[in-house]
Amino acid sequence: MLVSTAGLAGPLNPPAGPVASTPGPEPRIAINAVNTPGDNDATPSTFKITQPGSYYLSGNLTAAEGKDGIEIAASNVTIDLNGFTLAGANSNSGIVAQQALRGLVIRNGMISQGFADRGIRLRGQTIDQTPIGSTIEDITINSGVEAAIDVGSSNRIASIVIDGASSGIYAGTSNAIRDCVIRVGTTGISADSGSTVEGVTIRGADTGISIGGRGSVVRDCTVTEASVGITASNGVGTDGILIQGCTVSSFSNLGIVASGTGGARLDGNTVSGDPSKNPTNGIWGGDQVQVTNNVVRNIRSGGGSSVGILILGLGGRANVRGNTIVNCDKGIKASNGGNAIYSNELTQNTKHFELAAGNRVGPISTGPLSAQIDGNTGGSGMGSTDPTANFIY
DSSP, rough: OHHHHHHHHHHSSSOOOOOOOOOOOOOEEOOOOSSSEESSSSEEEEEESSSSSEEEEEEEEEEESSEEEEEOOOOOOOOOOOOOOEOOOSSSSSEOOOOOOOOOEEEEEEEEEBBBBEEEEEOSSSSSSOOBOOOOOOOEEEEOOEEEEOOOOSSSEEEEESSSSSSEEESSSSOOOEEEEEEEEEEEEEOOTEEEESSOOEEEEEEEEEESTTEEEEEEEEESSSEEEEESSSSOOTTTOOSSSSSEEEEEEEEEEEEESOEEEEEEEEEEEEEEEHHHHHHOOTTTTTSSSSSOOOOOTTTTOEEEEEEEEEEEEEEESSSSSEOEEEEEEESSSSOOEEEOOEEEEEEEEEOOOOOOEEOOEOOOOOOOOOOOOOOOOSOOOOOTEEEOO
16 A cells, blocks of 8 residues: 555656646736727727726737727726836826726736826716726836826725826825825825825925825825925814824925814924925924924024924914924924913924913923933933923923
8 A cells, every 4th residue: 555655646856847827816808909999989098998807918008199098997807017018109098997987906017108197097077987996006107197196085005106297196085095105296195085195205296295184194104305295184174184103304395284273183203304495394283283292303494484393273272292393493383372382392493482372381491401420320300390391402
């Protein structure tokens, strides 16, 4: 029995040779003029997908002049660019869907030069005509389009590289945008209420990130060399907006802005200006904003009126606590009363505070200098034991 079994077994180290690829989870259809022919209707396309399924590129494709590249006209469609490039030739947009579709997935490739409008557009003329719940991932858009990605609601956008577009990502409500790298001229990301923008790096935009509406989150993002780093739209209220753990540097106007009414929270961010660019304000908050545990540095301008943290509202109730403000024309400024300002640390500012009457302010303390300390005891204290004290050093 043992001999018979050994005779049937293959070699433990089979010789090298060609290995057949593992079949995919479902049949896939190549995008080409035979399988997915385009049309010349009101939205002309070079290639058009009209049936659900999994589609892929078998090589680089070029869209026709005056047409979109690939039009999606069915739900439950996956497009795998398969590492190849979709290019234009005086074409409209790269990949489009302008109907009320669901379950679209676009991944793994590049959209290059030659498109004028959008790199990827999953948005119709109205909300009812716009796809929802799509996924766009692992795409590089290296194109001078008006906007690289334009989508409606409830989409997942991840691991996108955008270089050279006028604007980066336009998104409606309840989108998740993560781990993207964007270099554009106008707007890096604009997303509406309930959206999350996380782990994104943006450089060179007029506005890095514009987040609108209630319940949105911007976390662990980096914005450099913008005019305005991160702004929370005040047109629809800022209730529940969180901007946390972000770094904004080398901006020419405003670092982080939540100037509307309604309880935005700005926590644990680092805002660093470049005095040669005359930044105006590091952090600008409105009524009921929570400005906590941020570091703001180098907000200086030739006019001497730039502010590290500015609270400018009508109803007050802002909370400014636990921040460190360094080397600004003015450290903390509140133009109206009704706010709470305490437990902050300020140093090297021309003027540490400029506060209107009627605010609740922790004691402002300059502690005595300590003698040399070599061991485990000593220290002359910070000048106050009040836990709400603002310390100047």
